[in-house]
Amino acid sequence: MRNVVFYGGISLDGYLADASHSLQWLFDADDGTPMNYDSFINTIDTTIMGRKTFEESLNYLEGDNPYPDKTNFVFSRRPQADKEGITFLSEDPVAFIKKLKEEEGKDIWVVGGGSLIKPLLEENLIDEWWIQFAPVLLGTGIRLFEEGNYRNYLELLEVKQFGNFAELHLKKKEQ
Template sequence: MMGDELFYPGKEKIIFSQTQKGTIEEGQFVSGDVTEILRSLREQSGEMIWIVGGGNLIKPLLEENLIDEYWIQIAPVLLGKGKRLFEEGNYNYRLEFVETTQMGELTELHFRKKD
């Protein structure tokens, strides 16, 4: 939440946390194997599951081939050093470009995994 505004209003939120437990408005905290939890969500839901997170969350999903589409936002900031976009791991995929969206100073790239 930012101030009184909810992040992603109207969407159920499942937040992976090692320390927090319980529920929040429109969601809950979970812990455990991210791939097992995502597989369970995919079986329950007929809707798109949107994952927002860093490398620790994304890497196991990449290794288990569980991500179909990518929306990557690019901000015009040069840091000089930092973290990789995707952590090193046991995965190798070809992506196809879908579209680019301009959102103020951010550019969002949309890719889909090639079959």
């Protein structure tokens, strides 16, 4: 069975993006120290993200498909036409990801955002977390962990420092 993983940077106070959905603060905090992204990206073959995360990623990555060598799914409440290498979905992400986990392949990367992650947390579907904490306090924005009906226990596997960033690697603890 495939794992569902989250890999991403957040502010020290827990925000994925600022109030305008921008990630520029994250790039501004980066001191250029290489992180483990290159080794991580080789462990996945599928990305899952919300529409706003997808649209914001286009501002920072080249082309119309931020991950052209992966199978990409974007969840959106408004119907959209698929693009080359990107399938837009308006169905229940929990049911979809449960089916996807059963298929052959590498891990599945939940890129974001918070409103997509919340129902996955409520079903305890995220198997591993790589969270990079940036030394930035935003005060407001889009939270990684929205309030919800969940209580997930995690096991800390590793803590690494990459320049200004601290990365926690955690996995789901089976209860």
